Amino acid sequence: MANRQPLIGGNWKMNLSPADARGPCSALLDGLDAGLLAKCGVSLFPPFPYLSQISDLTAGSGVSIGGQDVSAHENGAYTGQTSASMLLEVGCTSTLVGHSERRHGLGESDSVLNAKVLVAMKAGLDVMLCVGETLDERESGQSEAIVLQQLQEGLQGVSINDLGRLTIAYEPVWAIGTGRNATPGDAQSMHQSIRADLGKQYDDGSANGVRILYGGSVKPDNAEAIFAQPDVDGGLIGGASLQSEDFLDIVRAAVATVDS
Ligand code: PGA
Secondary structure, eight states: OTTOOOEEEEEOTTOOOHHHHHHHHHHHHHHOOHHHHHHOEEEEEOOGGGHHHHHHHHTTSSOEEEESOOOSSSSSSOTTOOOHHHHHHTTOOEEEEOOHHHHTTSOOOHHHHHHHHHHHHHHTOEEEEEEOOOHHHHHTTOHHHHHHHHHHHHTTTOOGGGGGGEEEEEOOGGGTTTSOOOOHHHHHHHHHHHHHHHHHHSOHHHHHHSEEEEESSOOHHHHHHHHTSTTOOEEEESGGGGSHHHHHHHHHHHHHHHHO
16 A cells, blocks of 8 residues: 555445534544554544534544535625635644535536635645545446546546545445445556546656545445455544444454554
């Protein structure tokens, strides 16, 4: 995995009540000892209304928190949106951009997602840009072309100096929440293409520093085989992040690939 430290993100999506969130979050923090956190980054992406609460709970723990989305605008008359500066204000250090439930579910275009990437980075947030093909695109042999187009359009205008703020999450849409995950070999092959493309857009040294996470039905029993691939630097976890023991096991799987 070169010198990249793995990262495990927990995307809670629109799940858990505030009361239900505290328990798993505290159990997670209890289970994450300094030894694990020295080897693996851990970020949580709670629903917006809980960010302050989870920020207080995680303060000083080494676990970072981020937004599930961010506005493409800095401020103004944008009802229902949340700005990068608001995310920073409540303790976020990062944000997801382009999760498929927004890209495909809400029709967010590459140009809107690119604007979000630029605004978030300018404000000082790290960005996890999600890319991934649908089942139709995979079955018609277009996966790589689609993913690389999302990557290139999403990163328009991002300078090489800002690559340190970037993580890519490859999440095949057909694998999200379906129990059907990419094989470790399929994940590796797409991650390698993404890294090669970053090398072309920037340079190989910078591309080697960017973490590329896999997401889509990662569970304790498949995590280690996926994370052991040389270009897979951890995972973005949905369903299994709602159970602290499963999420901890997934963090341990990422650490095991560092230790091996
Ligand atoms: P899943 O979700 O782990 O439930 O498949 C992953 C994601 O949407 O980030």
